[in-house]
Every structure is written in C-alpha cells, then in structure tokens.
Amino acid sequence: MTGIWLMAGVTLREAVRRKILWTALIAGALLLAVFAVAMHLQVVEFQGRAMSPFVRYQVEAGMMMIGLYTCDLLAVVLTILTSIDTIAGEIGSGTIHAIATKPLARWQILVGKFLGFLVMIAGFVAVTFAATIWVAHATTGVLPEHPFRGFALIVFECAIALALTFLFGTWFSTLTSGVLALGLQGVAFMGGWLEQVSGFSQSVHIVTLGVASSLVMPGESLWRRAAYEMQTQLAGSLSFSPFANVSIPSGLAVGYAAAYFAVVLGIAIWHFERRDL
Amino acid sequence: MTTEHFAIDARQLRKEFPGHVAVRDLTLTVPRGEIFGFLGPNGAGKSTSIKMLLGLVRPTAGSATVLGAPLGDVAIRRRIGFLPEDFRFYDWLTATELVRLHGRLAGMSPAQLRTRVPDVIEMVGLSQHRDRPLRGFSKGMLQRIGLAQAVVHEPDLVFLDEPTSGLDPVGRRMVRDVLRAERARGATVLLNSHLLSEIEVTCDRVAFIKDGEMVATRALGGAWQEGVRVVMHARGVSDDAMAGIARWTGSARLEGEELRFGVESEAVVADIVRHLVGAGADVYRVVPERASLEDVFLELVGEDRGL
C-alpha cells in the first residue's frame, strides 16, 4: 500500500511542477476577470430596467453556469495535457524501468499515478469553481443549488478523461495518445450538443447519434448532470445551451459513466500489467 | 542443492519481438555470491535477457527462478537491485531525494534511510552534489546516482546493465570498488559490459552471448586462462599442412607468413611445430601468449559483421 502513496506523492509533485498547471491557472484567472466584468456589466444593465426579479435571477444564474462550464472545459483539457506523458513518456524514456522493478505491482504504479493526478485536478477544480461562484455571488447574489454535487461530478468527468489518457498511454506514444484523448473529448462534446438539439429536433437520427456519442465517451453528460444539480430550480431556462435541462442525463447515465470509467481503467491496468517495458 | 542455492536459474528463456528473435535460448544458473558477466556484441540480447529476469519483459517461452521465486513475483524484488541501461529519473529531484525515494519504494523505512542514503551517495562519490537537482547532472553523475539507487536497500541480487557506461576512469574504479563491496556483503551481481577488461578484473564467470544465444561460459581466474594463443612465423605452409592442424585446434588462421591459433595447453604447441616441419614448412618463430578475454571474445563471437 505504501507504494501507491509514494507513487501518488511523486506524481502529484511532478504534476504541480508542470508549467502547464500554472498556465491553466493563469488562464483561469484571466477568464475569471472577464467573467467578473461581464457579470458586473449585466448587473449595471439590469439596474436601468424594470424586470421581474424572477427573470433577472434566471439570467444571472445562467451566466454563472457559463463561468462554471468554462472551468469544466479548462479542467478536462488540463487533465489530458498534464497526464498524457506520464505512461507513454516514462515507457519511452526508460524512466519506468527503475520503478517497475521495485516491490510494487504494476497496477499499484498505475493507481498511484492516477491518484496523484486526480488530487491535482480536484484541487484545480475546487479553486476555479470556488472563485467563479464567489464572483457570481459577490456581483449578483446568486448561488448554485448543490455545488458539492457539481464539483464531484466534474472531478468524475476529469477522472474519466484521465483513465482514457492512461489507457492510450499504455498502448501508444505520447503524441498518438494525446490526439486520441483530445479526439474522444471532441466526440463527447459533440454528443452533448447533439443530445441538446435532440430535445427540440424531431429527428430520430440525431437523437441516436447524440446518444451514441455519449456512449462512446460519456464525459460531457456528466457536465450536464452537474449543471442540472447546480442550477437553481428556476434557472433551467437558457434552453439552447449546454446548461439547459432539456435532456438531463438520468441516474442511469451517471451509472453508465461509472461503469465506463471502471472498464477503461481496468483495461489500462490489464494491459500495463502484461506489456513489455 | 535447493533452488535457493542459485540466485538465478533460467531454463530456455526465449523472447521474440514481432519479426525477430531477441533471445533464442537463455539457460543459465548463477550461484549465490557470484559476480557474473554478460558479454556480447550490440543487439546480442543482453539487456533483453536481464529484463526478462527482472519481469520487465515477458518471455515468449521458458521459465526461470530468481532468488528462488518465479518470474513476476513482486515481493522478491525487495531483495533485488537494478541499474537500467540508460538510467533516467524525474530530473527535478535532488540526488538525496531520488535515492531516498528508491529506498522507500524498495521497502525501507525512513529511519533506515536517514543514515543509509548519505552513505551510498558518499560511496558513489557524489556527496558534494547530494542536494543538487539531477537536472544539472552530467551523464556520468546520473550513472553514479543510478548505481546508488540500485544498491541502497542492500539487495541480495543486483543487475547492472553497463554500469561503467559514461564513466571516467575514476568512476570505473568506483564501480569496481562497489562490486567488491557487494561481493564482500555476499550479494550476487549480474552485469553487462562492453569493457572486456572490466569484466576480466571483476567477474568470477562470464557468458558470451551472440545472436540471442549463449555460446559459452567461462570461469575467470580459472582453467580458461591456461588456454594459449600462439603466433607463429612460418613459410611454405601448404593447404594440407593447415588441414592437418585441425587435429589440435579449430581456430588456426594463416595470413601471409603469420599463423595464429589457440590451443588448450602449451603441451600441444610442440606437436604442431613437428607436424608443420614434417609437412615441409619452415618455422622461424613461435610466440605463445596468454589469451586475453578479448581474444576469446573475438574467437567465440566472431568479428564484427556489422549489425
């Protein structure tokens, strides 16, 4: 067991040292500044108008969701970029040789690394989410309904991206894994939107396509579930966007994502256990 | 004799990569406490052999036990140390941090490491640099740190893949001292090297590997050194005379007037001279010399035909 924690620790230190994390944090800070200005302008704009507090609150909560969605995208991309090199790169450079001959099983190496990255990502999501919610609350007074459920779902979404990255890393070079991981993320993104559209469209084909994409890569459906959990009961109204609850992923979709995650990580471990290093 | 008597007991280990065979047949026993050398040209399969024994590479066929445990046993690795061919590690760690991490991964407690880590770093001659990050280390310094991590947990069996590569003369001397210390501790060492002279002074036994096959093993400091290489100056050596020499040696080569061959003992040299003179050759000079490991290597493994 100690081995897992040692691997997690050294991986976390490695990840925290990466310039990419700090780049992402700076990007996050800049986006937050833009977000704060936008929120402020919105508030100023609303002051001059006679509108029902009900509608107003809906719009402001919707804007908060835009901010949170940005954090979500940033977190997923950060997950892939920081971890893409860890398996493929260490196999390629031979760094893994001195580790894989220590008295710890290969699955422990993989799980240790996984936990190291997950802690880093969870920290990133926590910081960016808290900052976004704080800005939204300070400017407009809105608060998300279930922020912790949302946080957990987003971290779960990142965990799926991480498991996929690990899976590709045990098979392909760093570059190939990166392309595949980002490509699948694209599929997920598209799947999410198609399912949105399908809420309005009568086309059975689009529905099928959307569902199929979400089955291939269920990450984005977790975001939509998170959005549903976080938005206030009133604010489901920005109907044509990734924040709308036109088609809310059910508990079943979340269950599917959990199974998907287990299978992907399982195959990654299985293959890493038996491949030549 | 129990299996545990052997540090390594490999039976017909074989490794095929797509399209070609890296190791054809590795059958090898190394007794506890021995320093054993692998010699062979580039691409002969030395590293692949070591990796199979370490569980990094899965053999296509065959079986082996290492310290009595079957290949792939995880717990036994607590007693095994390894310096990879091209030692790499997170270069943002300092020398001390790296050795400590490896000690921890090998199952040592932080308390044990407090005294042990400075000791091994001292042993590999890096005390002055122990708090510097590895990023600034030269290749030879990295190799030294690699050696330190391989022995930090005082393993019973140490695999060293080209431990002297990239080292200066002082560093090579240091490797020899480390090997001696390991032997004194009772550890078994299996090492790869291209430096025949290194193997000659450090190893108890050596295996010659060629095209993924062990072509011979020799005990060093033992019988094989009685083998004699002879350089003979002779004129008028006929083809028949050459063919006749095959009775005593298989390695005779005639270049101009220089006849070279190796024999088991000096006793037969006189017989060969008699034979040549009898076949009508003029023999001017006979120089017997002790065969160096290099001669044996070239004889067994053959001249470089390119890779």
Ligand SMILES: Nc1ncnc2c1ncn2[C@@H]1O[C@H](COP(=O)(O)OP(=O)(O)OP(=O)(O)O)[C@@H](O)[C@H]1O
């Ligand atoms: N992962 C691999 N995939 C395919 N072929 C490989 C792989 N690893 C090694 N080989 C091949 O197996 C053969 C033996 O390689 P190995 O590294 O064991 O040689 P070596 O004796 O250690 O050589 P060197 O002295 O150059 O280190 C070589 O022909 C090499 O090309």
Ligand SMILES: [Mg+2]
């Ligand atoms: Mg090699």
